[in-house]
Structures are given as structure tokens and as C-alpha cells.
Amino acid sequence: MKPRFVPDSRSWAALAVAVLSVATATACTTTDSADSPARSSTVPNTSPESSATSSPSPSPHDDAEAAAVAAYEGMWAAFVAAGTTAHWQDPALATHATGQALSTLTRGLYADAYNGLVTRGEPILDPTVSSAEPAGDPTTVIVTDCGDGSNWLKYTAEGQLADDEPGGRRRINAIVERQPNHDWMVTDFGVHEVGTC
Template sequence: MRGTTAAMGLAVLAVVAAGCDSGDSPSAKKTTQPSNTTSATPTSGAGGVALTTYRSLWAAATKAALTSDYENPELREYAHDDALAYFVGSNLNNKEKGLVAKGEPVIAPRVVAEAGDKVTVADCVDGSNWLKYRLSDGKLADDVPGGHHRAEATVTRTTVGWRVTHLTIEEVGSC
């Protein structure tokens, strides 16, 4: 399976997470990521806002995944459409199975296209240290290792601000 849309879910990275969004607290905005970005990646304008939104979504998703909080309001702050459905669905699925995610994904997003109110972001999400654990005993849920997943997101200016509206995450080893 080459490219799976976020709405369909990705068992391994699906993360294990879920949730993200809103949250004005500094801790909700914190992500683990390389500090260097390619020179083609803008730091201001629509591209800069899109990167901030994308990073904030992953920070919120990581936070929500700690408790499989599918109702985390931060999800709606940074995601919409199928990207929101992906993170809500992943967390709900994990909650129903008694699973949570521990650790953090490592992201290194870059802008690859900008067209008015839409920005395309490419990434290689490293989920090696972001794994599912059982709440019942605190042990790893399975023996599926995390890994590197190629990701592509569309970040769109909506009536309520910039949101990740589409997210495609590919299988382990795709980047």
C-alpha cells in the first residue's frame, strides 16, 4: 500500500496519536524536531504560518495521544476535514482498545508549494520513539516498531484560520 490517506488510518503511526489542536499554552505548542530547515522553507508569510500550524498539529496530536483524548479541543484548532477525522479517529480507536502513545514523533516539515490560501507541506515523520502502550499494564501494545513515514499535508486558510485539511501518511520506510 503505497500512499494511505490520513482518513483511512495508518496502523503504526496512527498513530499512535490523535488529537491536537487548540491550546494556547506553551506546552501545547512544543514539538520535537530538527532546528535546521532547508533554505527553500519560508519562515514568514503563508508558508511560515502553514509550517507553524503543521507543527502545532503534531504537538497537539502528541499531547492528545498520551491519554487517547479524541475530544481534545486542540485538534480543532489546527486540523479540519480529513486531517481532523484522522486524529480523532486514531485516538478514539486507541481509547476503545485501552491504548495510549508514549514518546514523541520527530518532524522536519518543509513547504513544497504555495498557491494563495493553500500550502503543501512535505515531511518525513519519525515515529521510532512514539509507540503504543497498553493502559492495563503499561507494556508495549505490540512488537511493531515505529519508523520513518513520508507525509504530505495541505494547510488551508479557512474562515477560522489556518488548518491542516488533508494529511497523507505513507508506510514505514517510505522516507
């Protein structure tokens, strides 16, 4: 007998029900805009920022942080693309996510497919790095985001809006780890309630 999945109008809202906050990133930290550049972007923009000024080569720490943020943004880009058809077996999902993170994404899309739902629009991301360990050459980076899914909505396959509850900004904490092949992948993430950032 198949389990019954309850639809939700917001992709993050559905994922928030399925996951707990990331245990190693429980503190709700904020990054002062003077300490780091704003990175507000929509999901498909996964290219790293370039600098016009000449500067020393990035350190392993800087490289790790940039790679972790790119993996985080890439994960959401793949999820948004797969969500347009609720393609829960889309191989692109495994490009930037593994472990619990990949399981959470595929379960969310499977629930949508089961209920005949698709997503339209895209979230707005604003990821920053909360921590990177070990300090000299990080293998684990915690990415903190204040994502806005207000215009990332669930629809029926026939094109009817599934729910018109207002959305908003949510705190998202993600663990991004360097894999044995040196790729950076999101291994777990937690999505908090609307209004948590």
C-alpha cells in the same frame, strides 16, 4: 454493535491505514538542503525560527509558508498530547486541524480509547513546503514531511508495550489552508509506509 478496531504500535501506522495519500501532493518530492534550512524538530517545538540578521519584512508568501508549517507542527503536538490519554474529544485537536484531517485524528484516538491504548514518546518532524498557491498571496500550502515515529509507541493503559515492531521514517503530505478567519489549518494529510523517505 460497536466496530472492532485493530491496535497498532505506531500512531502513524494506524493513521496510514485510515487515510489515503493527499491527492494534490502525490509526487514524492524532496527538498535539497541547500534550498531550504533544516527544520528537524520534535512535535512540541512550534515556535517560528528567528533570524539574527536584519532583513526586509517577510512577504505574504513567506508568511503563509511559515504559518502553514506552524499549523502542521501544532496539529501533531495536539495529537501527541491527546494520545497520552487517548482523549479523542480533546478540543485542542481542532486548534490546528479541520475537515478530513480532524476526522482522521479523532478516529485514530477513538480507536485507541476503544482498545485501551495510549501513546508515549513523540515523533520527530522535518517539515518543508512543497508548494504554495497562488504564488503572490497563498491560501493553500502543501507541507511535506519525513516524520520518524520510532520512539512514539502504543502502550496498554497498564503500561505494557502493545507491539514492538520496529518503526522508521515515513513520508507525510499535508494540505494546509487559510481559513475565512485567516487562521491556517491542516485540512487533510496522508501518511505513507515506513521507508518512503
